[in-house]
Amino acid sequence: MSGYCFQVPPLSIDKITASADLFRRSLGVTEDRFPLVEVVEHLIPALWEDFTFEVREAGDMGSAHGLTFPEKGLIWLRDDVYQGVLDGQGRDRFTLAHELGHLLLHNSIGMARSIQKPTDLKPYENSEWQANTFAGALLIPISAAQRLGSPNLIADACGVSLDAARVRLESLRRRGKIR
Numbered sequence: 001m002s003g004y005c006f007q008v009p010p011l012s013i014d015k016i017t018a019s020a021d022l023f024r025r026s027l028g029v030t031e032d033r034f035p036l037v038e039v040v041e042h043l044i045p046a047l048w049e050d051f052t053f054e055v056r057e058a059g060d061m062g063s064a065h066g067l068t069f070p071e072k073g074l075i076w077l078r079d080d081v082y083q084g085v086l087d088g089q090g091r092d093r094f095t096l097a098h099e100l101g102h103l104l105l106h107n108s109i110g111m112a113r114s115i116q117k118p119t120d121l122k123p124y125e126n127s128e129w130q131a132n133t134f135a136g137a138l139l140i141p142i143s144a145a146q147r148l149g150s151p152n153l154i155a156d157a158c159g160v161s162l163d164a165a166r167v168r169l170e171s172l173r174r175r176g177k178i179r
């Protein structure tokens with residue numbers, strides 16, 4: 001999350017969810033709690049040799065908790081956020097999953113990206129909305145949301161904040177994906 005957003009080609013919630021599901025499947029992840037550290041430190045590098053994950057000091061990061069350079073296959077995470085991920089903090093896990101969203105959704109080389117005020121964009125063409133949607137879908141698979149059903153249980157099992165669990169449940173219910 002970097003405070004500004006880019007206009008990117010539009011993506012629907014269903015398309016973003018399909019990308020998150022495919023990513024989980026291609027890594028062989030079946031557990032509710034997505035193993036973020038193992039994924040960025042071992043699983044992605046094993047599949048993609050140009051991928052780099054770096055933990056950086058706050059001074060390198062401006063106001064950002066994480067920064068992704070999709071065309072370079074590079075993710076930077078602020079050192080305290082990384083520590084939070086290691087400690088299982090939901091908010092920090094969401095930040096890293098959000099950066100994975102940028103990496104996977106926004107990596108087409110030469111993609112026209114213009115910086116916009118969020119208010120000038122429709123949500124589905126806003127890079128930050130897309131990355132947040134990806135993070136929710138990656139960290140809270142529909143199967144877990146269906147089985148667990150309550151924000152508290154989802155937050156515990158999936159390692160997300162209560163807010164993230166509520167947002168995901170509400171989105172799934174609104175779209176008729178769960179009761």
Ligand SMILES: [Zn+2]
Nearest residue numbers: 001002128131
């Ligand atoms: Zn972002």
